[in-house]
Amino acid sequence: MAAGAWSGAGAAWRAAAGLGAAGLTAAGLSGGVSPGARAERAAESGPAPAASGDGAGGAGGKGQPWKGPAAGAAEAAFETWLRERGAKGLEQVAVGHVSEEGGGAAIGRGLFLREGVRGSIRDGVRWRPWRPALRVSFPLSNALTPASCIREPRVGWVYRALLEDGTLSPRLAVMAFLIVERLRGATSPWAPYIAMLPEEEGLGTPLFFSDAELQMLRGTTLHAAVTARQKKLRQDFRRVKSAVAQALQACKHDGGRAPAFGDFLWASGIYWSRVLELPLPERAPVLEGGMLGGGVISQVGAPPEPAATAAMEGLCPGLDCCNHGEGAPGRWRAVGQVPARTAAPATGETWLGIPRKWLPALLAPATGGQEGSRRPDGPAGFLELTSDRALSPGEEVRIDYGARSNAELLFTYGFVDPHNPHDTLLLSAPLTAGDLENPVNQARMELLHARGLRPQAFLPLAGVSTHGDGGHQPATAKEFPPEVIAMMEVMVLPQKKLAEALELARAEAEVQGAGAGAGADAGNSAVKPGKGDAQEPSFAALTLLVRLMQLQVYNLEGPGGTGSLEHDTATMLKHLMAEKDGEGASEYAGSPLSRNAYHALVYRMNQKRIARAYTALAERLLSYHLPEKSEGQKAGAYRPYRP
Numbered sequence: 001m002a003a004g005a006w007s008g009a010g011a012a013w014r015a016a017a018g019l020g021a022a023g024l025t026a027a028g029l030s031g032g033v034s035p036g037a038r039a040e041r042a043a044e045s046g047p048a049p050a051a052s053g054d055g056a057g058g059a060g061g062k063g064q065p066w067k068g069p070a071a072g073a074a075e076a077a078f079e080t081w082l083r084e085r086g087a088k089g090l091e092q093v094a095v096g097h098v099s100e101e102g103g104g105a106a107i108g109r110g111l112f113l114r115e116g117v118r119g120s121i122r123d124g125v126r127w128r129p130w131r132p133a134l135r136v137s138f139p140l141s142n143a144l145t146p147a148s149c150i151r152e153p154r155v156g157w158v159y160r161a162l163l164e165d166g167t168l169s170p171r172l173a174v175m176a177f178l179i180v181e182r183l184r185g186a187t188s189p190w191a192p193y194i195a196m197l198p199e200e201e202g203l204g205t206p207l208f209f210s211d212a213e214l215q216m217l218r219g220t221t222l223h224a225a226v227t228a229r230q231k232k233l234r235q236d237f238r239r240v241k242s243a244v245a246q247a248l249q250a251c252k253h254d255g256g257r258a259p260a261f262g263d264f265l266w267a268s269g270i271y272w273s274r275v276l277e278l279p280l281p282e283r284a285p286v287l288e289g290g291m292l293g294g295g296v297i298s299q300v301g302a303p304p305e306p307a308a309t310a311a312m313e314g315l316c317p318g319l320d321c322c323n324h325g326e327g328a329p330g331r332w333r334a335v336g337q338v339p340a341r342t343a344a345p346a347t348g349e350t351w352l353g354i355p356r357k358w359l360p361a362l363l364a365p366a367t368g369g370q371e372g373s374r375r376p377d378g379p380a381g382f383l384e385l386t387s388d389r390a391l392s393p394g395e396e397v398r399i400d401y402g403a404r405s406n407a408e409l410l411f412t413y414g415f416v417d418p419h420n421p422h423d424t425l426l427l428s429a430p431l432t433a434g435d436l437e438n439p440v441n442q443a444r445m446e447l448l449h450a451r452g453l454r455p456q457a458f459l460p461l462a463g464v465s466t467h468g469d470g471g472h473q474p475a476t477a478k479e480f481p482p483e484v485i486a487m488m489e490v491m492v493l494p495q496k497k498l499a500e501a502l503e504l505a506r507a508e509a510e511v512q513g514a515g516a517g518a519g520a521d522a523g524n525s526a527v528k529p530g531k532g533d534a535q536e537p538s539f540a541a542l543t544l545l546v547r548l549m550q551l552q553v554y555n556l557e558g559p560g561g562t563g564s565l566e567h568d569t570a571t572m573l574k575h576l577m578a579e580k581d582g583e584g585a586s587e588y589a590g591s592p593l594s595r596n597a598y599h600a601l602v603y604r605m606n607q608k609r610i611a612r613a614y615t616a617l618a619e620r621l622l623s624y625h626l627p628e629k630s631e632g633q634k635a636g637a638y639r640p641y642r643p
Helices: 008-016 035-044 073-084 146-151 156-164 170-187 191-196 211-215 221-250 261-274 356-362 406-413 439-450 482-491 495-516 539-557 565-580 595-625 631-637
Strands: 093-099 106-113 135-139 276-279 311-314 330-335 382-387 424-428 456-460
Touching: 073 093, 073 191, 146 156, 146 170, 146 311, 156 170, 156 221, 170 191, 170 221, 170 261, 170 311, 211 595, 221 261, 221 406, 261 406, 406 595, 424 539, 424 595, 439 482, 439 495, 456 482, 456 595, 482 539, 539 595, 565 595
Parallel strands: none
Antiparallel strands: 093 106, 135 382, 276 311, 330 382, 424 456
């Protein structure tokens, strides 16, 4: 489960959930979260990389205490491989097996503090001898990026040619590389790392669900996102399949099996669960589609400077063994490298976004040594793993992936948090892709953008209050996020008022753009609505909001969904009772639920809770706007959905 989340992974979920430009259809995972924000996060604390090696997603960052270093041959070979490639501080940590919360069979791997680590130094301050610290460094030269694919001996020219002619995007190039090295088996120079990666059954994302498990997501946003993602992956596989065949031929790999769609599905799961944004050191390549510019990652201790450098998506072997933990002390940062300070070169001076004057040094094949050895002039610097507090011997080193909903966690990493305070429900504007052909709806979208709004909003679980009456009254939400009401107001504007509002927004944008200069971004200059400037919602906006919320409940609990929340609660109680009775050797043995089914149930239960709570709030707000009538007439003014 690696944190690219922070990197392209968060982008992955948003793209698949339909949060693109129009934001109305489930699209392929093509990435695109604010690069500046992500680069800043990577520079300051590196919210979280890392997938657990075997069944990363399944572990879900919920690994149990581990009492000693792993003694397996695969883990030992991986540690030796990391040392040979420049990793430092490995005497402090070891790769070990983890299991789901509750114990049972091991389902993944994690990084643990070794026994006997004493008197370590962290940031120049020596800990007390009985308080072990942590400092482990993984070289950027060993990171798996599009540029490192190009530098690989014997096969690098294949990836370079396919990237140059557009057959592969930088992301697909890394996925193809993973497939090739997996098929090469023990002959691959990356074999120790490939052996640490989880198999298909260990990834745990909905893309690997059985048909029955996938049906448990019916009616949710995640179900639509998975369906769309599967279609996109099959389209991409056509390009990747031919690229893998060429690479295998170039490295003279005879025998074995041909690449299958399952291999690409595995590589995609590995990439998105582990990808993170690597800082580009001085004179590092920038590949279009795999590069996220605009943010700055300065040398540790130095303040960020605008447009000083960029970040490239990649996988960092070793660092990506860290699992997730809410509020975990683990942190990573880039050290020992200086960002590029040069201005962006002109288009004619670049190749795939790489300044041509850098090509001889950056893309030259490795010289000397055995196949796969790293060039001494490779990207300088390290990604350093540290801890905010002292860790106990045998304690797992975890990293907080950040505030992510269960939809993001499950879709990207393959696990959920039953007590996730950051869970949300996606509420979209009542438009389809076909509706955007209507000029009026196009004007609504333009006005939303001008006001700093999107055609979707997230309803947080944190805003749901619970009643202390034994459950006789339904839970309700405290308030709607201000952008929800603002979005509803735009969607119900009459055509005449819509034209007036859009004309005013355009005039304001022109004035602001002229005042800020040619480089100003008029779209970003719009102020998003806040609590202070929220106006009383109109009757029409509240009516639309009630209908949309009722539709959310209907989709989740109606005939096309998965039944009522009460039914889900009974299923969960049955599962927990079987687990408490200790049936079987593992957490889910003897339980009516598989691990994937349990994750799906936790996710959809929270979706139903949020939908019900905000539906109750919307209905109450609407009732305040109804004229003074009898209770029976009020009830007839709208028809609340009751599952």
